[in-house]
Amino acid sequence: MAITIRLEPENLQPDAELRAFITSLNGDGAVVSFTGLMRPTSKEGEALTGLFLDHYPGMTERSISDIATDAAAKFAVEDILIIHRCGLVLPGAAIVFVATSSPHRRAAFEAADYLMDRLKSDAGFWKREDTATGSHWIEPTAQDAKDKERWSNIHAGN
Amino acid sequence: MAQQKIYFFGRLAEQLGRSREVEMVEEPITIRDLRVALAAQAVDFADALVDPRVRACVDGVIVTDDALVRAGQEIAFIPPLSGG
Structure with a gap:
């Protein structure tokens, strides 16, 4: 079991990260990855020139690490990798990359889904x-809260 | 009186700067009283810090308004998190 968290201030390359993650595994049968890209328009349809992610060094990493630890307790995953951009992100660029591995596919799928729902509301x-x-500046949406709520009845071992 | 650095993030950093040196008029002090003391020190603090959605962090952990802080601890005020 390994949890790896990284904040990336410059350039996030999901393809290289996925390759490295797969190479690092030791006998798992399933890998699920998710890449979040910056959309070129706002919810209101306005064209965006960039998305700036401010973070609180130390606190932000801890918030992500807490989410990963919760996922590891709920799902039978082996490894978790979360890389999140900070600073200025341009349209079309990757903002977040999540990868999970497990002996069989279900846990890896569910953990990745869970991680993204939690990151969307609780990441610092x-x-x-x-x-x-x-x-x-934008604040969490009702939809984000609802997505997180999906997991409230799922406990470790289910 | 002790000098204390207060940090700000998100839109607060845009309004107030990343950090400001303030006077800790008394310590330990609750976050609730610190907000009032800071609002008295600078006009732009008043608007930013009375907003109840603005939370305080002490040593990187979000705390309630009842929490006590001392000079030398890392104190920050943060707007609601946007999430990732």
């Missing part, structure tokens, strides 16, 4: 959408 970031005419 403050996001600012930049447009050609200005910028604004």
Whole structure:
């Protein structure tokens, strides 16, 4: 069991990360990965020039690590890798990469799904959408809270 | 009186700067009283720190307004998290 968390201030390359993750495994039969990309438009349909992710060094890493530890307790996964961008992200670029491994596929799928729902609401970031005419800070949405709620009745061992 | 650095993140950092040196008028002090003391020290603190959605962090952990802090601890004020 290994949990790896990294904040990436520059460039996140999901393909290279996935290859390295698979290479590092020791006998697992399943790997699931998720890559989140920056959408080029806001919820209101405005064109975005960038997304700035502010973070609190130490606290942000801890928030992500807590989420990974919870996932490891709930699902029979072997390894978890979470890499999250910080700083300015451009449209189309990867913001987050999550990979999970397990002996059989179900746990890896569920853990990756769970990790993303938790990261979307509980990761310690403050996001600012930049447009050609200005910028604004965004807060968690009701949908994010609902996605997280999906997991509230699932306990370790289920 | 002890000088204390207070950190800000997200939109608060944009409004107030990443950190500011303030006077700790008394210590230990609750976060609730610290908000009031800071609001008295600078006009721009008043608006930012009375917002109940703005939470305090002490040594990197989110705390309630009842928490006591001392000079020398790492103190930050944060807006609601946007998530990842």
